[in-house]
Amino acid sequence: MTEHLTKRRLTLLTGFWTGFEFQIVTMRGQAETYFALITAPFFALLYMSIMEYSGRSDLNTHAVIAPMLMTLWTAALSFSGEMISANRENGRLELLLASPTSFPMLVFGRLCACMLLGLPSFAMSYVSAGLAFGYWMPIHHPGVFAGALLLTALATAAAATALSSAFVLTLGARIVQNTLSFPVYLLGGVIVPVSLFPGWLEGISRLVFLSWSADLLRASASPEPVENAGLHFAMLLLLGAASLAFGLLSIVWFLHRARQLGALSKE
Amino acid sequence: MLQPVQAARAVAQGMVVAIADFKAFYTWRTWLGAWLVRIVCQVAFYSMIGHMVGDSDYVVFVIIGAAMMACVAETLMTSASSTWDRTTAGTLPLLVGSPVEPGFFYFGRSVMWPLSATVTTSVAILTLSFFFDLSWTPVQIVLLLLLVLLASLSTYCFALVVGSFAMLYPGARNVMSAVVTVWVSCFCGTVVPVDFWPPAVQWAAQTIPMTHGLEAVRGLEGGAPAAEVTVHTARTLLSGAAWFLLSLLLFRRNFSAARRGNALVG
Numbered sequence A: 001m002t003e004h005l006t007k008r009r010l011t012l013l014t015g016f017w018t019g020f021e022f023q024i025v026t027m028r029g030q031a032e033t034y035f036a037l038i039t040a041p042f043f044a045l046l047y048m049s050i051m052e053y054s055g056r057s058d059l060n061t062h063a064v065i066a067p068m069l070m071t072l073w074t075a076a077l078s079f080s081g082e083m084i085s086a087n088r089e090n091g092r093l094e095l096l097l098a099s100p101t102s103f104p105m106l107v108f109g110r111l112c113a114c115m116l117l118g119l120p121s122f123a124m125s126y127v128s129a130g131l132a133f134g135y136w137m138p139i140h141h142p143g144v145f146a147g148a149l150l151l152t153a154l155a156t157a158a159a160a161t162a163l164s165s166a167f168v169l170t171l172g173a174r175i176v177q178n179t180l181s182f183p184v185y186l187l188g189g190v191i192v193p194v195s196l197f198p199g200w201l202e203g204i205s206r207l208v209f210l211s212w213s214a215d216l217l218r219a220s221a222s223p224e225p226v227e228n229a230g231l232h233f234a235m236l237l238l239l240g241a242a243s244l245a246f247g248l249l250s251i252v253w254f255l256h257r258a259r260q261l262g263a264l265s266k267e
Numbered sequence B: 001m002l003q004p005v006q007a008a009r010a011v012a013q014g015m016v017v018a019i020a021d022f023k024a025f026y027t028w029r030t031w032l033g034a035w036l037v038r039i040v041c042q043v044a045f046y047s048m049i050g051h052m053v054g055d056s057d058y059v060v061f062v063i064i065g066a067a068m069m070a071c072v073a074e075t076l077m078t079s080a081s082s083t084w085d086r087t088t089a090g091t092l093p094l095l096v097g098s099p100v101e102p103g104f105f106y107f108g109r110s111v112m113w114p115l116s117a118t119v120t121t122s123v124a125i126l127t128l129s130f131f132f133d134l135s136w137t138p139v140q141i142v143l144l145l146l147l148v149l150l151a152s153l154s155t156y157c158f159a160l161v162v163g164s165f166a167m168l169y170p171g172a173r174n175v176m177s178a179v180v181t182v183w184v185s186c187f188c189g190t191v192v193p194v195d196f197w198p199p200a201v202q203w204a205a206q207t208i209p210m211t212h213g214l215e216a217v218r219g220l221e222g223g224a225p226a227a228e229v230t231v232h233t234a235r236t237l238l239s240g241a242a243w244f245l246l247s248l249l250l251f252r253r254n255f256s257a258a259r260r261g262n263a264l265v266g
Helices: A002-027 A031-038 A040-053 A057-080 A083-089 A092-098 A103-133 A142-169 A173-179 A181-187 A199-205 A209-220 A229-261 B004-025 B028-053 B056-075 B092-097 B102-109 B112-131 B138-168 B170-187 B199-205 B209-222 B226-259
Strands: none
Touching: A002 A103, A031 A040, A031 A057, A031 A103, A031 B170, A040 A057, A040 A103, A040 B028, A040 B170, A057 A103, A057 A142, A057 A173, A057 A181, A057 A209, A083 A092, A083 A103, A083 A142, A092 A103, A103 A142, A103 A229, A142 A173, A142 A209, A142 A229, A173 A181, A173 B028, A181 A199, A181 A209, A181 B028, A209 A229, B004 B102, B004 B112, B028 B056, B028 B112, B056 B112, B056 B138, B056 B170, B056 B209, B092 B226, B102 B138, B102 B226, B112 B138, B138 B170, B138 B209, B138 B226, B170 B199, B209 B226
C-alpha cells in the first residue's frame, strides 16, 4: 500500500516536472510568449499616465502591479487554449497516456512554467514606470510580495488548467481567449480595488482569486502593515486549490470520455 | 489603370470571404453573449479607473476613450485575418495567380471587423453613459454612430497596413496587432490628452486616424460647434485615406514578390 502511494506520488511529480521543463524549452520559440510579454511596458505607461495626469501619484503602485497580473492572465488564456488539442492533433496524446506519467499533472506543470513570464513582465512594468515617470516602486514587505506572487502564479496556472480542459470539452478556444480578458481584469480588481465596487459586485469579485492577489501585492508596496494578510493568503490558496481540483478532474473526465469514444487522436 | 468597377468587384469579392469568416468566427450567441460583453467590460474597466482617480468630466473622457480603444483593438484583428489565406485557408496561391488588385480585395476581406467594432463601440459608449449619467439626444446618437463608423473605417485602413506586414510574417500577427493597439491606446488621446506626451509622440499620434476620430466624438459629446467636429472628422478620413493608399502599395508589393516566386506562396 505504502509502495503504491509512493509510486503514485512519483508519477504525479514526474508529470509535473516533465511538463515544466518541456514548456520552458517550448516557450522560447512560441509567439504566445512574446504576445503575453510585449504589452506589459505599454500598459504600465498607460496606467501611469492616468495616475500622473489626474494627480493621483499615490496610486502609482496600482499602475505598476496591474500589467504583471494582466500578463499572467493573458499567458493563461494564450497557452491553455490549445494545450490539450495540440497534443491530440499531432498524435502525442496517446503516447503520453501510455507513459507512466500523470497527464493532468503534465498539463499543470506546463502551465506553471508559463507563469514564469510574470517575472519579466513585472521587471518591464517596473522599469518603464521608473524610466518614463521616475517612479521606482518600493517594496516594503518583500516576504508578502514574494509569497503573493508565488501563490498568484500557482493559482493562475490552476485556473488555466481548468480552462484547458474546458476548451477541449465544450468551448471554442478562440472565442474564450478573446472574451475572458477584461471581464477577469475588472472582477479581479487588478487596478481598481474591488473594495471600491458596489457591495453586490464586490461579492462576485471575491470569488476571483486575482482580487485577493492584487490587494496583497499592492499592500506589500505600502509602508503600513499588511492588514488581514492571513485571510488573503488563505483565500488565494483556497481558490487556487479549487481551480486545480476542478481542472485536474475535468482532464481525467475528458480522457475517460475520449477513451470510451475511441477519440483520443481525433479532433 | 484600374477601373472603379474592377475595384468595386474586388472589394465585393473580399467581402464574400469576410462574411463567411465572420459567420465561422461568431454565432449571434457568442457575438452578443461573449464578445459584446467583453467590450462593455473593457470600457467599464477603464471607466472604473477614471472614477477612482478623477471627477465626472474625466470619467466621460475615459468612457469615450476606452470605447474607441476597444474599437482599435477589434479593427486590428485585420492583422490576423490578412494572414488566413496563407495560413489556414491555403488560398493565397490562387489569389496571387488571379488578376485581382490585392489592396482592394483585402479592403473587402476583413471589413467585418470595423463594422462589428462600430456596433460594439457604440453600444459600449451608450451602456456606460447610462451608468455614469452621461446623456445623449437622439440626434447625437445618430451622429455618434456615424462618427464611430467613420473612425472605425479609417482605423481599418491603418490596420490594413499592419495586415500587409502580418501577411509576410504570419507568426507575429497577434504580436503586431497587440503592440499597435496598445501604442495607439497609450499615445493617441484615449485616457490622457495627446499633449500629455513629448512633442515627437504627439506628432506621430497625428498620423493615426483614431486621434482625430476621438476628438470628433468628444466634440460631439461636449457640444462643440459643428464646424469643429467636421474638421476633426475630415482629418480622420484624410489620414485613413493616406493609410489606405499605402496599404494598396504594400499589398501590391507582396503579390508582385509572390509572383516572382518568393516564399509567400511557397
